[in-house]
Amino acid sequence: MDETLTMIRGLLDAVQLVPAPYERYQPLVVDALVFFLERLPEGRLERIVSAQLELDADATPDDRLIALLRECPTLHKLGQVVAHERGLPLALRERLQCLESLPPTSDLAEVRATIDREIPAIPALDIEEHALAEGSVAIVIPFAWSDESGERRRGVFKVLKPQAVARLREELAIWPALSEFLDAHSVQDRLPTLDYRETLDGVANLLRSEIDLVREQEHLRWAATFYANTADVVIPQLLPFSTQNVTAMERIDGRKVTDADVKLRVRERLAKTMMTALIAMPFWRASDPPARFHADPHAGNLLVTPDGRLAIIDWALVTELSEAQLSGVVRALLAALTLDETETMAAIAALGRVCDEPALRAEVALSLARVRKGALPGFLWLTDVLDRLGRAGAMQFPEETTLFRKSMLTLSGVVADVCERVQADGLLIRSGLRAFLGELRGRLSAPLDSRRIGTHLSNADLIRLWAAVPWIPTRFWLDTWRDALRGRAVIPPHS
Numbered sequence: 001m002d003e004t005l006t007m008i009r010g011l012l013d014a015v016q017l018v019p020a021p022y023e024r025y026q027p028l029v030v031d032a033l034v035f036f037l038e039r040l041p042e043g044r045l046e047r048i049v050s051a052q053l054e055l056d057a058d059a060t061p062d063d064r065l066i067a068l069l070r071e072c073p074t075l076h077k078l079g080q081v082v083a084h085e086r087g088l089p090l091a092l093r094e095r096l097q098c099l100e101s102l103p104p105t106s107d108l109a110e111v112r113a114t115i116d117r118e119i120p121a122i123p124a125l126d127i128e129e130h131a132l133a134e135g136s137v138a139i140v141i142p143f144a145w146s147d148e149s150g151e152r153r154r155g156v157f158k159v160l161k162p163q164a165v166a167r168l169r170e171e172l173a174i175w176p177a178l179s180e181f182l183d184a185h186s187v188q189d190r191l192p193t194l195d196y197r198e199t200l201d202g203v204a205n206l207l208r209s210e211i212d213l214v215r216e217q218e219h220l221r222w223a224a225t226f227y228a229n230t231a232d233v234v235i236p237q238l239l240p241f242s243t244q245n246v247t248a249m250e251r252i253d254g255r256k257v258t259d260a261d262v263k264l265r266v267r268e269r270l271a272k273t274m275m276t277a278l279i280a281m282p283f284w285r286a287s288d289p290p291a292r293f294h295a296d297p298h299a300g301n302l303l304v305t306p307d308g309r310l311a312i313i314d315w316a317l318v319t320e321l322s323e324a325q326l327s328g329v330v331r332a333l334l335a336a337l338t339l340d341e342t343e344t345m346a347a348i349a350a351l352g353r354v355c356d357e358p359a360l361r362a363e364v365a366l367s368l369a370r371v372r373k374g375a376l377p378g379f380l381w382l383t384d385v386l387d388r389l390g391r392a393g394a395m396q397f398p399e400e401t402t403l404f405r406k407s408m409l410t411l412s413g414v415v416a417d418v419c420e421r422v423q424a425d426g427l428l429i430r431s432g433l434r435a436f437l438g439e440l441r442g443r444l445s446a447p448l449d450s451r452r453i454g455t456h457l458s459n460a461d462l463i464r465l466w467a468a469v470p471w472i473p474t475r476f477w478l479d480t481w482r483d484a485l486r487g488r489a490v491i492p493p494h495s
Contacts, residue, residue, distance in 0.1 A: 004049050009034050010299045011052075011068065014061035032429055033075075035181050039174045040072075044167070047071060055243040062095040071097060074171045074373040076136035077207055080298050081410065097258065100300025103342060104131035104139060111139055114449035118243045119157075123147075125259055132251075135300070135314070137164040137210045142251055155239055158213070158247040164212055172207070175200045203400060206295070210316045213247045219315035220249065222292065226282070227312075233277045256302030258417045266308060271419040272427060273301060273310045278411055279379065279424075280431035283326065295403045297411040319403035325351065329382065336377035341368055348385065352397035358395035371408060378425025383408040 012030045037045065059067075069079040076099055083096035106132060115127065124146040141157045179197040186196075194304070209215060220238045237250040257270060274297075278421045282291045294301070295317035302313040321329075328350045335343035345364045354360055367385045371377050375427045386405050389395040397405070412424050463473045 004045055005034055005038050007049070007052070008037060011064050016067050019082075022375075028182070028191060031185060032178060036075075036171075036174055036178055037072075037175070041170060044071075044170070053071065054267065062091060066095055066098060069096075070136075072171055073168045073176075073210075074203070074207060077203065077210070080136065080296075080300070081203075081406065083298060083413075097299060099136075100256065100298050101353075104134040107162060108139075108141070111159050112142065115157055115246060118246045119241055119248070122241060124152075127157070127472075129272070129376055133300075134161070135370070137161055137168060137207070147457055154251040155248055156236075156251045158216075158249070160211055160213070160245065162460055168207055168211065168407055172204050175204060181492075192333050199354065199397075206317055206403075209318075212316070213242075213246055216316040217242050217247055219292075219318045222313065222318075223294075226292070227277065230277060230281070232309050234305060234309050236311070236313055252303065252305065252312050252313065254305045255309070256299045257302045257304050258414065264419070264421075267419040268421055270304055270308070270310060271415045271422040274411065274418070275415055275422065275424050275427050276431055277310060277312065279408065280428050282331075282426075283321075283439060284432045290322050291326055292318055292320050293404055293407055295319040295407050296383045297407055297414065298425040299414050299417070302414065317403075321400055325401060325404075329379075332382055333377055333379070336368060336371055336381070339368055339371065341365060345485045348389070351386070351401055352395045354395055356392070356394040359392055360389060361392065363388055363392070363446050376423075376425045379408060379428050380412055380425050383412075 009030065012033055016026070017029045017033075018025045037048070048068060048071045051071055052064060055063060055067055066079075069075045079096045079099045083093055083099060110127075111131075112127070120127075122145045125143060126145070127141060127143040131139050134140045137160055138158050139161050141159065142154065143157060144152060144154050145376055147153050176197075179200050182196040203343075217238055220236065223235045224237065227235050234252055236252055239248040239250065242248045257274065278294050278297050282293050285291065294315065295311060296314065301312065301314040303313060305311050332344060332347035332351070335347050341364060344367075345361060348364065349360065363385060367381070371381070375381055383405050385397075386397065386401075387409065390397060390402070390405075415422055415424055423451075
């Protein structure tokens, strides 16, 4: 086993696992991965080594990293999450993005046995011999059948991979000790203290959702209803013969949005559709909260159909924001727009639990300094602020807020890969204004309640905002002068 772990450590040392601005964390990440792997059952380690030996002799370190990640569901999912992190080297990001839709390698015999056991007799059912795709815990197999009218239709079965649940439980059992390891070694290496346990618990809950097919089926029903009138969005239709262990749904032809070889104007439209459908529509919709968001919007779950529409697949992971959380986000954005440091700090503090108030105040001050330098205080600006606060241990956030933040980061990376011309913040703000004005026009004859027209703010909140507008120039010049006197260094957005 020692030789195996030495080989794995050498592999990890050869790959840049963290973005360049945080390279001081590289030794800790390598040590943590070795700590995790050496606690796996011996048979699992032997399988990991076999996968390495099956690679060509000239395989790159990145190739070997991918082979390692796909053997562990938890690491596989982590690779998908960071695959569009702009701080990582382009070559590594491109390799990690392969984890979003891997060529199937699992033995289909057990998968077919599950389908045969679970699915009742279906007229003229024809299951294909080869899988269509393979993810971290599930495999997708295409099939065809005849409906009640005799029409030939196509679908896919989504089935958990053999041993996926058992492997996931083995790995998650290690995570409490892993979080303690990270905490202890952060202190030893004199790194900023982060809440590793909260992060690992959040990812663990994501993975548990991945293996809950019944929950995904409920999410599919909701998504089909929510996007029913959105012409440029396609949601797979859930088929009636789904079971607790097998999801049967419509097959949708398409390619990953990042693979689409289309003209620039088409890529731009596609990128706008992604941000509008996945963030703007659920956020600004004036229907009753909570607002639901796809919580795993990596490129493997976003397809472009032959007719140019966006297909959103794999609804295992969904997060919800309450009315209070939606209101907190809008309050933070508007407070930053009016350069009100006190209100910005209060709004952000309401989104989680403050652990270090001076650090929160300092981050808000620096972030508003970026606004005065021209940064747009939009969703990505706020996501960046929350991410910094979380990494610094200044705040802890509830799981749904963390998932929303991670969804924004993942989706913004995919959008940038599809078309860098699309400015997500401007698009989201314009979408909010259009939703607000559209609802307002439809309610002019009724008493105005601003919460019911998509703002997520009370009438009192809007009055305070209006009263703050005349003070914006004064705040701008006073705070700019204060920055100059203090010699404050303004860090660039998303650094």
